[in-house]
Amino acid sequence: xxxxxxxxxxxxxxxxxxxxxxxxxxxxxxxxxxxxxxxxxxxxxxxxxxxxxxxxxxxxxxxxxxxxxxxxxxxxxxxxxxxxxxxxxxxxxxxxxxxxxxxxxxxxxxxxxxxxxxxxxxxxxxxxxxxxxxxxxxxxxxxxxxxxxxxxxxxxxxxxxxxxxxxxxxxxxxxxxxxxxxxxxxxxxxxxxxxxxxxxxxxxxxxxxxxxxxxxxxxxxxxxxxxxxxxxxxxxxxxxxxxxxxxxxxxxxxxxxxxxxxxxxxx
Numbered sequence: 001x002x003x004x005x006x007x008x009x010x011x012x013x014x015x016x017x018x019x020x021x022x023x024x025x026x027x028x029x030x031x032x033x034x035x036x037x038x039x040x041x042x043x044x045x046x047x048x049x050x051x052x053x054x055x056x057x058x059x060x061x062x063x064x065x066x067x068x069x070x071x072x073x074x075x076x077x078x079x080x081x082x083x084x085x086x087x088x089x090x091x092x093x094x095x096x097x098x099x100x101x102x103x104x105x106x107x108x109x110x111x112x113x114x115x116x117x118x119x120x121x122x123x124x125x126x127x128x129x130x131x132x133x134x135x136x137x138x139x140x141x142x143x144x145x146x147x148x149x150x151x152x153x154x155x156x157x158x159x160x161x162x163x164x165x166x167x168x169x170x171x172x173x174x175x176x177x178x179x180x181x182x183x184x185x186x187x188x189x190x191x192x193x194x195x196x197x198x199x200x201x202x203x204x205x206x207x208x209x210x211x212x213x214x215x216x217x218x219x220x221x222x223x224x225x226x227x228x229x230x231x232x233x234x235x236x237x238x239x240x241x242x243x244x245x246x247x248x249x250x251x252x253x254x255x256x257x258x259x260x261x262x263x264x265x266x267x
Contacts, residue, residue, distance in 0.1 A: 004099025028061045046131040050139040063179035070158040071168040112144040146201040153193030155232035163239040196221035
């Protein structure tokens with residue numbers, strides 16, 4: 001699998017869609033910037049600005065971004081008609097897909113770094129207080145962890161889209177709705193994967209909403225993300241196996257057919 005991951009890094013310079021991902025990270029920062037100009041009773045500072053960026057990433061942008069990246073990266077061998085050539089190398093289809101998913105994790109980290117970089121630049125123009133080395137480092141950790149957890153929450157959708165829908169349009173549309181539902185608040189949302197990612201990384205998650213005596217808990221959030229990760233692995237294993245079996249059956253049937261034909265010619 002290591003060779004598959006290294007190969008994806010070599011091909012990264014040809015992936016123009018990555019520029020679109022970076023642009024959407026900039027839009028996330030700018031949308032949070034417009035929120036900060038609203039005349040509310042909230043005292044805005046750099047930490048609260050990062051809180052808004054995490055919400056915007058999780059509910060509007062990042063599920064769509066990582067799904068688009070996944071559809072593009074995973075489907076390259078099919079669109080370029082190079083899958084047959086790749087599979088002649090002694091590498092399994094499972095390893096090929098696993099390498100691409102690890103590469104998507106790297107893209108998640110890269111987009112998170114870009115997100116922090118642009119957030120610091122925009123806050124320089126905003127002039128929000130309390131932006132220090134420590135708060136920037138804390139913000140970097142929050143955004144990075146939040147995006148990684150959102151990637152895990154979207155992972156089952158990515159795997160299902162790879163084998164069933166095979167469409168960037170439908171995949172991105174479903175990912176957008178999936179992320180947008182994370183804007184809702186309530187007890188049941190503690191078990192919603194996208195909201196769970198924000199609960200684990202943002203201490204202000206749910207603030208400003210009247211939830212009564214209920215507060216979001218970290219344990220259910222961590223549990224549901226663990227289930228998402230295991231579910232993605234299970235779906236990947238099942239569909240990858242189904243994909244291999246027809247290929248083996250086809251090869252064996254070809255051998256049988258060829259053998260029967262050869263005997264017929266001999267008679």
